[in-house]
Amino acid sequence: MKAFEMSSKENKNGRRHFKAILYRIHPDSCVDVVNQVGTEYQKNGITWIREYCEQALPSIEGMSLRCEFIDDERTEILGHGDTGIVDGEPVYEDAVVIGTFNKGYIDNIETDDGVITACIGEGEIDAQCYHNFVTKLEENAEQGIYPSGSIEIMRTEQNNAIVYKYGYKEKGRIPMEFIHSGFALLGVTPADDSAKLIEINENKEDSNEMTDVEIKALVSEAIDSFTQQTAEINKCKADCQAEIDRVLAEKNEIIATSEQIQAALDAVTAERNALNEKYEQLWAETEALRKALGEAKARERIGEFNAAIAEFSETEKEYAKAEIEAFNADPMTSEINAVVNKIWEGIGKSAKADAKAVAEQNALESAKAEDIFGEIADNDVEDTSIF
Numbered sequence: 001m002k003a004f005e006m007s008s009k010e011n012k013n014g015r016r017h018f019k020a021i022l023y024r025i026h027p028d029s030c031v032d033v034v035n036q037v038g039t040e041y042q043k044n045g046i047t048w049i050r051e052y053c054e055q056a057l058p059s060i061e062g063m064s065l066r067c068e069f070i071d072d073e074r075t076e077i078l079g080h081g082d083t084g085i086v087d088g089e090p091v092y093e094d095a096v097v098i099g100t101f102n103k104g105y106i107d108n109i110e111t112d113d114g115v116i117t118a119c120i121g122e123g124e125i126d127a128q129c130y131h132n133f134v135t136k137l138e139e140n141a142e143q144g145i146y147p148s149g150s151i152e153i154m155r156t157e158q159n160n161a162i163v164y165k166y167g168y169k170e171k172g173r174i175p176m177e178f179i180h181s182g183f184a185l186l187g188v189t190p191a192d193d194s195a196k197l198i199e200i201n202e203n204k205e206d207s208n209e210m211t212d213v214e215i216k217a218l219v220s221e222a223i224d225s226f227t228q229q230t231a232e233i234n235k236c237k238a239d240c241q242a243e244i245d246r247v248l249a250e251k252n253e254i255i256a257t258s259e260q261i262q263a264a265l266d267a268v269t270a271e272r273n274a275l276n277e278k279y280e281q282l283w284a285e286t287e288a289l290r291k292a293l294g295e296a297k298a299r300e301r302i303g304e305f306n307a308a309i310a311e312f313s314e315t316e317k318e319y320a321k322a323e324i325e326a327f328n329a330d331p332m333t334s335e336i337n338a339v340v341n342k343i344w345e346g347i348g349k350s351a352k353a354d355a356k357a358v359a360e361q362n363a364l365e366s367a368k369a370e371d372i373f374g375e376i377a378d379n380d381v382e383d384t385s386i387f
C-alpha cells in the first residue's frame with residue numbers, strides 16, 4: 001500500500017514534496033453507543049471517527065516528519081527515536097526532523113485493501129541535508145516500495161491528557177480531543193497496516209467517568225444554558241417577526257403605491273393614444289387641405305400663364321418650348337415673365353433676321369439695275385487720226 005509518496009526527480013529545489021497516509025478513518029456506524037465502544041479499530045485499539053479527526057486537522061500544518069537513523073550513512077531507519085517523557089511531553093532525542101508537513105486533509109484514497117477514507121498529510125523533505133536517504137526513498141518508490149509510517153498525537157493545551165469519547169479503553173477507544181504532534185517513518189513492521197500510531201501522554205488512569213455531583217452540576221449547567229439559549233432564541237424570533245411584519249407592511253404599501261402609479265400610467269397612456277389618434281386625423285385633414293390649396297394655386301397660375309402667352313402664335317411659342325414644358329411640370333416655382341421674355345427674345349431675333357434678309361435682297365436687286373443702264377466701253381476701236 002502506498003502509505004508514503006515522493007515527488008518526481010525533475011522538480012528538485014533542495015526539497016522533495018511528499019504525501020503520507022497518517023491513519024485510516026472508521027465509519028460512524030461502527031460506534032456502539034450502548035456499550036460505548038468502537039467496534040472497528042486498528043491493531044493498537046484506536047477507532048478514528050471523522051468528526052473528531054477533522055477538528056484536529058489544523059495541527060498537521062507545521063508538524064515534523066521524523067526518522068530514527070541507525071547507520072552513519074543515514075539510510076536505514078528504525079522507529080520513533082523516543083527516549084521517554086519529560087514534564088508530561090514526549091522526547092525524541094534519537095530521532096531527527098527530516099521534513100515538515102504543510103497541510104492535512106481527509107479524503108478517499110486507493111490502497112492495496114481497496115478505497116479507504118484516510119487522514120492524509122503533505123509536506124516537504126529536506127533533500128540537501130538527507131541526500132542519501134531521499135535518494136533511497138526515490139529509488140524504492142520507482143520499484144513500488146514505500147516506507148511505513150506512524151502518527152504521533154498528544155493532548156491539547158486545554159486538557160491534561162488526550163480526551164477519549166466514553167473514556168480510555170484497550171480496544172475501541174475513540175480519540176475526541178487531541179492534536180497531531182509528529183509523523184515518523186519506520187523501518188520496522190508497523191502495528192497498523194495503514195499507519196502505525198503512537199499515543200503520547202494518554203494517561204490511562206484518567207477516566208471520563210463523573211461522580212453524581214459532577215453529573216448534576218453538568219446537567220444544571222446544561223439546563224441553564226438551554227434556558228438562556230431558549231430565551232435568546234425567543235427574543236430573536238420576536239425581533240425577527242417584528243422585522244418581518246415591518247417589511248410586509250412596507251411591501252404592501254409599495255404594492256398599493258405601485259398599483260396607483262400603474263393606474264395613473266395607464267390613464268396617461270390612454271390619453272396619449274387618443275391624442276396621437278386625433279393628431280393623425282388632423283394631420284391627414286391638413287395634408288388634404290394643403291394638397292387642394294396647392295392644386296388650386298397651380299390651376300390659378302396656369303390660367304395666368306395661358307393668358308400671358310395667349311397672344312402668341314404656336315410658331316412663336318416654339319421659341320420657349322423648353323421653358324413652357326418646365327412651367328407645366330412645376331407651375332409654382334417657374335416664372336411666367338421668363339417664358340414670355342423668352343418668346344419675345346425669339347420673336348426679336350427672327351424679326352432681325354428677316355430685316356437683314358430683306359436688306360440683302362434689296363441691295364442685290366439695286367446692283368442688277370445698275371448693270372442694265374450703265375455705259376458700254378469698246379476697247380477694241382483704235383484711236384486714229386486723219387490728220
